[in-house]
Amino acid sequence: xxxxxxxxxxxxxxxxxxxxxxxxxxxxxxxxxxxxxxxxxxxxxxxxxxxxxxxxxxxxxxxxxxxxxxxxxxxxxxxxxxxxxxxxxxxxxxxxxxxxxxxxxxxxx
Amino acid sequence: xxxxxxxxxxxxxxxxxxxxxxxxxxxxxxxxxxxxxxxxxxxxxxxxxxxxxxxxxxxxxxxxxxxxxxxxxxxxxxxxxxxxxxxxxxxxxxxxxxxxxxxxxxxxxxxxxx
Numbered sequence: 001x002x003x004x005x006x007x008x009x010x011x012x013x014x015x016x017x018x019x020x021x022x023x024x025x026x027x028x029x030x031x032x033x034x035x036x037x038x039x040x041x042x043x044x045x046x047x048x049x050x051x052x053x054x055x056x057x058x059x060x061x062x063x064x065x066x067x068x069x070x071x072x073x074x075x076x077x078x079x080x081x082x083x084x085x086x087x088x089x090x091x092x093x094x095x096x097x098x099x100x101x102x103x104x105x106x107x108x109x
Numbered sequence: 110x111x112x113x114x115x116x117x118x119x120x121x122x123x124x125x126x127x128x129x130x131x132x133x134x135x136x137x138x139x140x141x142x143x144x145x146x147x148x149x150x151x152x153x154x155x156x157x158x159x160x161x162x163x164x165x166x167x168x169x170x171x172x173x174x175x176x177x178x179x180x181x182x183x184x185x186x187x188x189x190x191x192x193x194x195x196x197x198x199x200x201x202x203x204x205x206x207x208x209x210x211x212x213x214x215x216x217x218x219x220x221x222x223x
Contacts, residue, residue: 030209031209033211040217041216041217042113042199042214042215042216042217043152043199043214044214045211045212045213048209048211050209085150087152089152091209094164095208095209095210096154096157096164097152097154097212099151099152099153100151101149101150101151102150
């Protein structure tokens with residue numbers, strides 16, 4: 001079956017760094033997406049990885065290891081506005097997104 | 110300008126009623142989607158649709174039907190609403206289907222069935 005696993009909740013301190021891990025199992029693989037979802041709002045696109053390695057985009061970076069079925073989202077210089085859920089989604093061979101339940105990130109001052 | 114919009118934002122209704130949720134995208138995208146996000150926050154694809162093909166998640170009851178008057182609109186019609194239909198429904202769009210494309214989401218419709 002297809003499955004996306006990520007931690008339910010994480011807590012970090014403002015100004016610090018946090019890494020949110022995701023493991024995936026999909027039927028075929030056409031890339032790994034990370035989305036941010038603030039409470040009561042729509043998911044918004046953060047990053048896409050299809051090749052192994054690290055993609056950096058400002059304070060946010062995303063890493064992929066296809067051999068391990070593993071990805072992480074790295075958030076640096078955390079700000080209070082980063083408090084949100086972070087959704088990992090794998091794209092299968094039919095180009096359908098398989099979603100994780102999201103990791104709720106709580107930022108403390 | 111809102112890229113993907115949905116109406117209504119909130120919908121409270123009685124069991125057994127029929128309701129529709131509207132979705133419009135002004136991005137010029139070819140493909141639109143409906144997702145259901147339940148209380149456990151999983152996003153589950155219900156339908157993906159472009160001019161050529163409707164793909165239905167087989168777990169979706171046939172009480173749910175997408176209706177697309179044109180490329181920019183994909184409405185969701187629900188017959189005989191049940192308590193378990195209570196959830197947040199998101200519409201999304203992407204440039205085209207069958208390739209890797211970023212999906213853009215609407216603000217969601219919070220449906221509560223009493």
